[in-house]
Amino acid sequence: MIRNPILPGFNPDPSICRVDEDYYIATSTFEWYPGVQIHHSRDLVNWTLVRRPLERASQLDMRGNPDSCGIWAPCLSFSDSLFWLVYTDVKRFDGSFKDAHNYIVTAPSIEAEWSEPIYVNSSGFDPSLFHDDDGRKWFLNMQWNHRTESYGGAPRHPAFDGILLQEWDAGTQRLVGPVRNIFAGSPLGLVEGPHLFKRKGYYYLTTAEGGTGYDHAVTMARSRDIVGPYELHPNIYLITSKDDPQAKLQRAGHGQYVETPEGRPYHTHLCGRPLPPHRRCTLGRETALQECAWHDDDWLYLAGGGMVPQVEVEAPGTANLPEPPGPVDYRFDACRLPSDFQWLRTPEPDRIFSLQQRPGHLRLIGRESIGSWFEQSLVARRQEHHRFRAETTLDFEPATYQQAAGLTHYYNRHKLHALMVSIHEKLGRVLTIFSCPGDFPHARLQFPIESGIALPEGPVHLALEVHDNELQFFWRHREDLPWQAIGPVLDAGVISDEGGRGEHGSFTGAFVGMVAFDITGGGCPADFAHFAYRPL
Numbered sequence: 046m047i048r049n050p051i052l053p054g055f056n057p058d059p060s061i062c063r064v065d066e067d068y069y070i071a072t073s074t075f076e077w078y079p080g081v082q083i084h085h086s087r088d089l090v091n092w093t094l095v096r097r098p099l100e101r102a103s104q105l106d107m108r109g110n111p112d113s114c115g116i117w118a119p120c121l122s123f124s125d126s127l128f129w130l131v132y133t134d135v136k137r138f139d140g141s142f143k144d145a146h147n148y149i150v151t152a153p154s155i156e157a158e159w160s161e162p163i164y165v166n167s168s169g170f171d172p173s174l175f176h177d178d179d180g181r182k183w184f185l186n187m188q189w190n191h192r193t194e195s196y197g198g199a200p201r202h203p204a205f206d207g208i209l210l211q212e213w214d215a216g217t218q219r220l221v222g223p224v225r226n227i228f229a230g231s232p233l234g235l236v237e238g239p240h241l242f243k244r245k246g247y248y249y250l251t252t253a254e255g256g257t258g259y260d261h262a263v264t265m266a267r268s269r270d271i272v273g274p275y276e277l278h279p280n281i282y283l284i285t286s287k288d289d290p291q292a293k294l295q296r297a298g299h300g301q302y303v304e305t306p307e308g309r310p311y312h313t314h315l316c317g318r319p320l321p322p323h324r325r326c327t328l329g330r331e332t333a334l335q336e337c338a339w340h341d342d343d344w345l346y347l348a349g350g351g352m353v354p355q356v357e358v359e360a361p362g363t364a365n366l367p368e369p370p371g372p373v374d375y376r377f378d379a380c381r382l383p384s385d386f387q388w389l390r391t392p393e394p395d396r397i398f399s400l401q402q403r404p405g406h407l408r409l410i411g412r413e414s415i416g417s418w419f420e421q422s423l424v425a426r427r428q429e430h431h432r433f434r435a436e437t438t439l440d441f442e443p444a445t446y447q448q449a450a451g452l453t454h455y456y457n458r459h460k461l462h463a464l465m466v467s468i469h470e471k472l473g474r475v476l477t478i479f480s481c482p483g484d485f486p487h488a489r490l491q492f493p494i495e496s497g498i499a500l501p502e503g504p505v506h507l508a509l510e511v512h513d514n515e516l517q518f519f520w521r522h523r524e525d526l527p528w529q530a531i532g533p534v535l536d537a538g539v540i541s542d543e544g545g546r547g548e549h550g551s552f553t554g555a556f557v558g559m560v561a562f563d564i565t566g567g568g569c570p571a572d573f574a575h576f577a578y579r580p581l
Contacts, residue, residue, distance in 0.1 A: 046090075046357045046358065046359060046360060047089055047090050047334055047336075047357070047358040047359070047360050048356065048357055048367065049294060049316070049333035049334065049335075049354065049355070049356050049357070049358065050294070050318070050332055050333045051090075051092055051334050052070065052072065052084060052092060052332035053370060053429045053430075054328050054329065054331060054370075054427035054428055054429040054554060054555075055328070055329035055330065055427050055428075055553055055554020055555070055556070056072040056082060056084075056329075056330070056331055056427075056554075057073050057257075057299070057315045057329070057330035057332070057553075057554075058072055058117070058118040058119070058171075058238065058299050058330075059071070059072050059299075059300055059301065059313040059314070059315060060072075060118075060121045060173070060240070060301050060313075061121075061303040061313045061334075062121045062122055062123055062128075063305070063306075064128075065306070066306065067085060067086075067087060068086045068087070068089060068303065069083055069084065069085055069095075069128075069155060070083070070084045070086075070092070070121075070313060070332060071083050071119045071120070071121035071130065072084075072332060073116055073117055073118055073119060074115065074116045074387070075113055075114065075116055075117070075553045076107055076110050076112065076113070076114060076389055076390050076553070077115070077387040077388070077389060077556075078105070078107065078387060078388050078390060078392065078394075079097035079098070079099055079100040079387070080097065080098070080099030080100075080104070080105045080107075080115070080116045080132070081098055081099055081116055081119045081130065081132060082094060082097055083095055083096040083097070083098065083121065083155055085155065088360060088361070088362060088363075088364035088365075089305075089311065089334060090360050090364040090365070090366075090367050091364060091365060091367045091368075094384055095155055095156060096155050096156060097387075098155075098159040099116070099132070099150070099159070100159075100392075101392055102392035102393070103162070104148075104161070104162050104392075105134060105162075105392060106391075106392050107134065107390040107391075108390050108391055108392075108418070108419045108420065109136075109418055110134075110135070110136060110390060110418060111137065111138045112138065112418075112457035112458060112459070112551055112553075113138055113457070113551045113552055113553055114135040114136060114137065114138050115134060115390070116135075117133040117135050117145070117170045117171060118132075118133065118170065118171040118172075118237075118238055118299070119131065119133075120132075120172060120173035120174055120240065120301075122173075122174055122175075122176060124176035124182075125176075125215070126153065127151045127152065128151060128152050128153070128154070128155060129149060129150075129151050129176075130149070130150050130151070130152075130159065131148070131165075131172045131173055131184075132148055132150075132172070133145050133146065133147050133148075133170040133172060133186075134148070135170055137197075138198075139196060139197035139198070140196055140197060141191040141192075141193070141195070141196055142191050143169070143189045143191075144167065145167055145169060145189065146167045147164075147165040147166050147167065147170070147172040147186060148162035148163060148165060149162065149165055149213075150162050150163070163218050165213075165220065166184075166186070166211075166220060168186060168188050168209060168224075169186045169188045169189040169206075169209065170186065170187060170189065170237070171186055171237045171238045171239065171253070172184060172185065172186040173185045173186070173239055173240050175240075175241040175242075177243065177271070178243060181212060182212065182213040182214075183210055183211070183212055183271060184210070184211050184212070184220060185208055185209065185210050185239040185240075185241065186208070186239070187205055187206075187207070187208055187209070187236060187238070187239065188205075188207055188208070188209050188226065189204060189205070189206065190203060190204050190205075190206035191204070197550075198546050198549055198550040198551075199549065200235055200256050200549055202230075202234030202235055205230065205234065205237055207226040207227070207228060207229045207230065207236065208226065208227055208228040208230075208236060208239045208250070208252060209224055209226055209227070210224075210225045210226075210227045210271070210272060211223070211224045211225070225272050225273075227268075227271075227272055227275060228250055228266060228273065228275050230252065230254055230264065231254060231264050231277060231281050231282075233254045233255045233260065233262060233264070233281075233282075234254060234255070235253075235254055235255055235256045236252050236253075236254050236264070237252065237253050237254070237299075238251075238252055238253030238298075238299040239251070239252050240252075240301045240302065241271070242302050244339075244343075246269060247268070248267060248268050248269070248271045248275075249265065249266075249267045249302070249345070250265070250266045250267065250268070250275055251263055251264065251265050251283065251300070251301065251302060251312075252264045253298045253299035253300075254282075254298065255285070255287060255298065256548075257296065257298065257299070257315070257330065257549065257552050258296060258542075258549055259287060259295055259296055259324075260287045261285065261286075261287065261296045261297060261298030261299065262282040262284065262287060262297070262298045262352075263282060263283045263284040263285065263298050263299065263300055263312065263314055264277070264278070264281060264282055264283070265277070265278035265281075265283045265344070266278065267343075267344075278344055278345075279342070279344060280346075280352060282352050283312065283337075283345060283346070283347070283352065284297050284298065284300070284312065284314050284335060284347065284352055284353075284354055285297055285353070286316075286353055289353045292353045293318065293356050294316040294317075294318065294333055294353075294354045294355075294356060295317050295318070295319055295324075295326070296317035296326065296330065297314050297315070297316045297353075297354045298314060298315060299314060300312050300313035300314035300315065301313050302337075302345070305361045307361065309336070309361050310336070310338065310339060310345060311334055311336055311337060312335050312337050312345070313332060313333070313334050313335075314332075314335065314354060315330045315331065315333070316330070316331055316332075316333045316354060317329070317330055317331065317542070318331070318431075319543075320431060320513050320538065323514070323538055323543065325514070325538040325539075325541040325542070325543040325544060326541055326542050326543060327428065327431060327511075327513075327514070327537065327538060327540060327541040328428060328429065328430075328554060329427075329541070329542060329552075329553055329554020330542065330552060330554065333354055334358060335347055335354050335355065335358055336348040336349075336358045336359055369580075370429045370430070370580065371580065372578065373579075374575060374576075374577040374578075375575060375576050376405065376574070376575050377400055377405060377406055377407040377573065377574070377575065377576075378405050379400065380400060381400070382400070382407075382424065383426075385426040385427070385578075386426050387424075387425065387426075387556075388421075388422075388423060388424050388425075389421050389423055390418065390419065390421070391419075391420055391421075396412065397409065397410055397412055397420065397421070397423075397424075398410065398422060398424055402570070403570075403572050405574065406440070406572040406573060406574055407424065407573045408571070408572050408573075409423075409424065409450060409559060409560070409561035409570070409571045409572075409573065410422055410561070410563075410568050410569075410570055411448055411449075411450065411561040411562050411563025411567070411570070411571065412562065412563065412568065413562060413564065414562050414564055415453070415458070415461065415463065415479065415560055415562055416458035416481075416488060417458075417562075418458070421560075421562070422560065422561045422562060423453070423455065423558060423559070423560040423561075424559050424560075425453070425455055425556035425557055425558020425559070425560075426556060426557065426558055426576075426578060427554060427555070427556055428454075428511070428540075428554070428555040428556060428557055430581070431512075431513050432510075432511060432513060432580065433510070433511055433557070433578060433579060433580050433581055434508060434510045434511075434579045434581055435452065435508065435509050435557045435558075435576070435577065435578050436452075436506065436507065436508040436575075436576070436577040437452050437507050437559055437573050437574075437575060437576045437577070438504050438505070438507075438573065438574040439451060439452075439466060439504060439505055439506075439507060439559075439571060439572070439573055439574075440503075440571075440572040440573075441466045441505075441561070441570075441571040441572065443466065443467055443468045443474065443569060444468065444569070445468055445565060446467050446468050446469065446470070447563065447564045447565050448468065448562070448563045448565065448569045449465040449466065449467040449477075449479070449561070449562055450465060450466055450561035450562075450571030451463050451464045451465035451507055451560060451561075452508070452518075452557075452560075453557070453558060453559070454509060454511065454516055454540050454555065454556075455540070455555070455556045455557070455558065455560070456539075456540045456541065456551070456553065456555055457551055457553070458488055459481060459483050459484070459488045459546075459551075460481065460483045460539050460540055460541075460544050460545050461479070461481050461540070462479070462480045462481075462509075462516055462518075462535050462537075462540070463478065463479040463480070464476065464477075464478055464507050464509065464518040464520065464532075465477055465478070465479055466500065466505060466571075467497070469496050471496075472496060472497060474499070474500045474502075475496065475497030475498060475500060476498045476500055476520055477492060477494055477496070477497035477498075478492060478493045478494050478531070478532045478535075479491075479492065480492075480493055480535055482535075482539045482544075482545075483539045483544045483545025484545070494531065500522070503522070503523075505520060505522060506520060506521045506522070506523075506524065506528075507520055508528060509557070510581065512537075512581070513537070513538075514536065514537050514538035515534050515535070515536075515537055516534065516535040516536070516537035516540075517530055517534050517535070518530070518531045518532050518535075519531060540555045541555065557578065558576070559571075559573050559576060
């Protein structure tokens with residue numbers, strides 16, 4: 046069986062592509078660098094992260110991008126012996142404008158170095174590229190209308206002004222011909238995330254609607270002509286949980302169609318798994334996969350009936366039971382970061398971390414504050430379980446309270462908890478807690494243990510445990526000493542899409558990792574000997 050979500054933790058907007066026996070899924074990474082996650086499978090059950098293709102400044106530079114901006118909804122396809130990746134770099138969130146720039150990169154294989162980006166347009170986000178069977182290529186994206194009352198955190202239907210279609214000339218590498226608005230969406234509204242495919246002379250269009258919260262849906266339409274008009278599916282929606290608050294997979298929407306080599310149809314979608322009592326999705330938006338079936342009316346339906354996605358779905362063949370994400374303990378003795386880890390925004394990682402300056406350690410070079418949108422020394426991995434423990438060992442000698450380093454449970458600059466080593470004027474080197482529980486717009490740091498606990502010399506061991514909606518920090522001075530709880534139990538549920546401003550206020554996912562800052566500008570180093578993550 047396929048067990049959903051197939052990509053747990055922050056992995057939204059799944060675009061799926063099959064080449065012979067190989068399946069690939071590309072997901073959004075927003076402000077996390079390198080850009081776009083691509084997972085690979087041969088059985089639709091077991092998935093492995095194989096590439097993050099946007100890895101250099103000429104392809105992607107997100108310094109200054111606000112939270113929940115950056116890479117939105119990539120589309121992965123294969124044609125003409127090339128993989129094609131279409132993506133948006135969104136430069137604004139709050140306010141009426143979006144400033145969403147769309148690009149195309151290509152590569153002969155997923156693992157290869159990807160090309161320099163080709164700029165396409167900026168009329169809206171969620172681009173995709175359709176390769177028709179006559180050799181022509183078509184570029185789609187939603188159109189953003191800033192002349193409405195829609196703004197970041199409070200989307201309104203009129204701003205989502207339909208799906209645009211224009212031909213892409215691969216030879217001249219530019220859009221050609223008229224721009225057509227081919228689909229206004231259903232009455233649910235907020236139409237985005239378009240994907241086209243062709244079957245039996247019909248062009249089938251799937252879109253995401255209802256916003257990326259609890260009203261999300263995959264809407265389906267078709268036409269005999271690629272430019273329309275498009276008729277809606279008899280049920281309007283192919284996949285949605287919006288009318289079933291008890292479904293285990295909520296927020297279902299935004300995905301793409303794929304067929305097995307034998308012609309069995311499946312459809313990806315994003316989803317969320319809310320925790321009671323506040324229905325917060327602390328793992329963010331995850332990727333799921335549903336089996337479908339073609340009926341005699343030449344419309345696609347879920348194989349199990351209805352529109353609500355299922356946790357367990359029949360796989361197309363025999364497969365080994367997937368290994369759930371398990372414990373890891375990295376010692377930082379290699380020349381590259383483990384693939385679990387990403388950092389924020391900057392294409393110049395040498396300025397924020399090094400694996401060579403102190404062998405056997407990850408050295409973070411303190412830069413801007415933990416709330417910066419530009420150059421922040423934060424290296425972290427996705428939270429993949431509702432209950433987990435993370436540990437690290439830190440060697441850090443700050444000279445001023447403007448320097449700090451430690452362990453963080455992080456969502457964005459408004460939603461974070463961190464156990465940090467710093468300096469206090471009377472106590473010397475101290476252990477303190479920085480907590481920002483989503484109090485937008487002020488993003489005030491709170492200090493639950495006030496001035497901090499004085500530390501002896503030498504490295505310090507830091508840990509945190511999350512049990513659903515609760516977080517507790519721990520510390521010890523040496524490995525042979527017992528762990529001690531430090532500070533109060535904090536609200537881990539804030540580290541979620543729905544924390545702070547609530548639904549649609551942000552839509553990425555929770556990370557846990559290591560952080561350092563030095564707002565003197567001196568670049569004070571912080572050395573981490575290891576990082577462990579263990580599901581509970």
